[in-house]
Amino acid sequence: MSFVEGLSCRECGRMYPISAYNACEFCFGPLEVTYDYEAIKKVISRESIEAGPQTIWRYSDLLPTKATPNLDLGTGYTPLLRADHLASELGLRNLYIKDDTRNPTGSFKDRVVSVALSKARELGLKVAACPSTGNLANSVAAHAARAGMEAYIFVPANLEHNKIAMSAIFGGNLIAVDGNYDQVNRLCAELAMIHDNWAFVNVNVRPYYAEGSKTLAFEVVEQLGWQLPDHVVVPIASGSQLTKIHKGFNELATLGLSEENHVRISGAQALGCSPVAQAFLSNADYITPVKPDTIAKSLAIGNPADGWYALETIRKTGGGAAAVSDEELLEGIRLLAKTEGVFAETAGGVTIASLVKLVSSGVIKPDETVVAYITGNGLKTIEALGDKVGPTTTISPNIDSFEEFLHR
Amino acid sequence: MSVTVRIPTQLRSLTDGLAEVQVEGGTVKEVVTNLEQTYPGIGERLLDESGALRRFVNVYLVDEDIRFLQGLDTEINSGQSLSIVPAVAGG
Numbered sequence: 001m002s003f004v005e006g007l008s009c010r011e012c013g014r015m016y017p018i019s020a021y022n023a024c025e026f027c028f029g030p031l032e033v034t035y036d037y038e039a040i041k042k043v044i045s046r047e048s049i050e051a052g053p054q055t056i057w058r059y060s061d062l063l064p065t066k067a068t069p070n071l072d073l074g075t076g077y078t079p080l081l082r083a084d085h086l087a088s089e090l091g092l093r094n095l096y097i098k099d100d101t102r103n104p105t106g107s108f109k110d111r112v113v114s115v116a117l118s119k120a121r122e123l124g125l126k127v128a129a130c131p132s133t134g135n136l137a138n139s140v141a142a143h144a145a146r147a148g149m150e151a152y153i154f155v156p157a158n159l160e161h162n163k164i165a166m167s168a169i170f171g172g173n174l175i176a177v178d179g180n181y182d183q184v185n186r187l188c189a190e191l192a193m194i195h196d197n198w199a200f201v202n203v204n205v206r207p208y209y210a211e212g213s214k215t216l217a218f219e220v221v222e223q224l225g226w227q228l229p230d231h232v233v234v235p236i237a238s239g240s241q242l243t244k245i246h247k248g249f250n251e252l253a254t255l256g257l258s259e260e261n262h263v264r265i266s267g268a269q270a271l272g273c274s275p276v277a278q279a280f281l282s283n284a285d286y287i288t289p290v291k292p293d294t295i296a297k298s299l300a301i302g303n304p305a306d307g308w309y310a311l312e313t314i315r316k317t318g319g320g321a322a323a324v325s326d327e328e329l330l331e332g333i334r335l336l337a338k339t340e341g342v343f344a345e346t347a348g349g350v351t352i353a354s355l356v357k358l359v360s361s362g363v364i365k366p367d368e369t370v371v372a373y374i375t376g377n378g379l380k381t382i383e384a385l386g387d388k389v390g391p392t393t394t395i396s397p398n399i400d401s402f403e404e405f406l407h408r
Numbered sequence: 409m410s411v412t413v414r415i416p417t418q419l420r421s422l423t424d425g426l427a428e429v430q431v432e433g434g435t436v437k438e439v440v441t442n443l444e445q446t447y448p449g450i451g452e453r454l455l456d457e458s459g460a461l462r463r464f465v466n467v468y469l470v471d472e473d474i475r476f477l478q479g480l481d482t483e484i485n486s487g488q489s490l491s492i493v494p495a496v497a498g499g
Contacts, residue, residue: 011464023494025418026453028464030496131498179471185498186468190491193417193427203497238499286463289475303473305496308463 007031022206033064056215065118075110078102080223085339094369106377107135112212119208120199127198131188134163141170213241217248230368231264237299239310266319268354270294274323296346320363322354343378412489437480464495
């Protein structure tokens, strides 16, 4: 069952039928999936959701696929961890970590890819493709294998080794491009016009793909006992995830599943690629694209497609934005690991370091219920840690040697 | 000087289905003006009311986004091509 009405242009409102199409014919604005909320209201309830599978598909009434069946590697319903140690370190009372390191390929991208490729199959598309900074590549490769689809995955050639390996192992075509992500993205935008019967998950099927991120909002609210948090911190790459988390909170309120949405949304970026944070901090009404220079490669999008909407969402929800250095993000990874036992990739380090900044600058208030979205697993970006991690000591294989270390 | 311009799917209804067209122009702005003369209607799709490039349109001179160059005033050298690409992709 699907409650989708169609696609509408976010800029000018023109409507389009359901198809593999992502930009408005007239103004090039992004197309957004619209739903018949009155019809959904008649069938959905907290109980109907709670009776569903322990995956993103428990929210299938609010996703744009027909479930015939959906592609499923077990994505979603990841833990929402109460983070009391980190909270007391920062002077917060109620802090939670949405631990999306636990998805099948180790990042939130499994949410969007499950939806995108389920829809692609429904539309009769046989080839999966994407430009990626790594996490998406891992997820598309795995899901294409699961779906029996051919895959063409385009990544910057300088990607972390683990992300290359985790994309290649699933057997699709992995195309390393000599260029940065924005160049890979532009290449794919042009290729998608030539190979228009392929599913470029974040290009021509992007309207469906992006909807998958709403489940990050749905799960948090359900896991808080159907209460909205006061403030969430979300990393920004293209800006799509942040805007879709906002849409998710709105939908729950529209359907009467939660109280009215007053969640403040703050954005986290790496200083070496912070076009949205800089626009926010300088009060600009446009995003100036940048050439990325940061070890947070999964966030290194210099010309973010949804950057403008992310900026608008931060402003209208009363949130803030932070940009953190590579040094600060590495400290963020370490802080989260040692206080809460969660190992995040560089993007998670950006989120935690931004959380620290937003608390110390007073944007996040001590009495707010705060959720930080940790969207990728630390095992993927081990090399970013360099020589910052290693054994505490090296000893000889005898008791004396250890005791000597212990009483040093 | 004649410049090759790659046209995105969204605009091909205005270019008789052509994916590539040749127009005259020494800067990006001149190319857009001449595109409008040959293919009426294309100008308002690329530029907003103030004459600036629309937010969701990217234009590349060879491999570089013109926003990193001199925008619409970017000069085009002989043999260089322009690509018009919808911005809503990626991430």
